[in-house]
Amino acid sequence: MLKVKDSQIRKDLSFFGAFGRRGVGYSVSELKEKIREILGLNRQWSVIILGAGNIGKALAKYKQMEKHNFKVIAIFDTDKRKIGTQITQELTVKPLEELDEFVQKNKPKIAVLAVPAEVANPLAEKLEKLGIEGIICFAPVTLSCSIPVEYVDITIFFKTLAHFIMHRPQ
Numbered sequence: 001m002l003k004v005k006d007s008q009i010r011k012d013l014s015f016f017g018a019f020g021r022r023g024v025g026y027s028v029s030e031l032k033e034k035i036r037e038i039l040g041l042n043r044q045w046s047v048i049i050l051g052a053g054n055i056g057k058a059l060a061k062y063k064q065m066e067k068h069n070f071k072v073i074a075i076f077d078t079d080k081r082k083i084g085t086q087i088t089q090e091l092t093v094k095p096l097e098e099l100d101e102f103v104q105k106n107k108p109k110i111a112v113l114a115v116p117a118e119v120a121n122p123l124a125e126k127l128e129k130l131g132i133e134g135i136i137c138f139a140p141v142t143l144s145c146s147i148p149v150e151y152v153d154i155t156i157f158f159k160t161l162a163h164f165i166m167h168r169p170q
Contacts, residue, residue, distance in 0.1 A: 045070045046106065048132075050123055051114035052077035052085065052093045055138050059112060060087045070110070074102055103130040110134050117141040124149070 036042045120139035128145040
């Protein structure tokens with residue numbers, strides 16, 4: 001399906017250790033579990049969201065996250081009108097002032113920044129100091145923290161789709 005040679009797959013897998021048996025092949029279930037382990041998907045990841053606007057709320061409600069071992073354990077905002085709002089049965093918007101204590105107590109590893117660009121960098125730096133190990137950033141800004149960041153720009157998907165539409169066989 002991928003048009004990748006078997007030998008290339010074997011070579012790529014060999015970078016992570018020995019899998020399968022020569023001349024026999026791979027146990028698909030064992031290989032699948034080993035790949036999940038390599039990717040860190042064999043464990044539960046606690047996630048917090050900063051920003052209870054449309055993006056933050058949508059992510060908090062997105063059921064597929066838990067199916068893939070990412071559990072949103074809190075959502076924070078500074079807007080007094082949003083604080084105390086029930087997002088899901090388990091999640092109520094917390095005031096940003098409670099962030100430090102919450103992170104120290106619950107030790108989440110991942111944070112989502114769904115905030116305006118002008119506050120993203122200071123929040124990222126604060127999250128790093130609190131021990132957050134990675135950030136998903138929806139703000140249109142490059143963060144200056146030293147922890148891993150994944151930037152989300154939804155327009156990339158539209159551009160990709162436009163390209164496929166323009167170049168599909170007729």
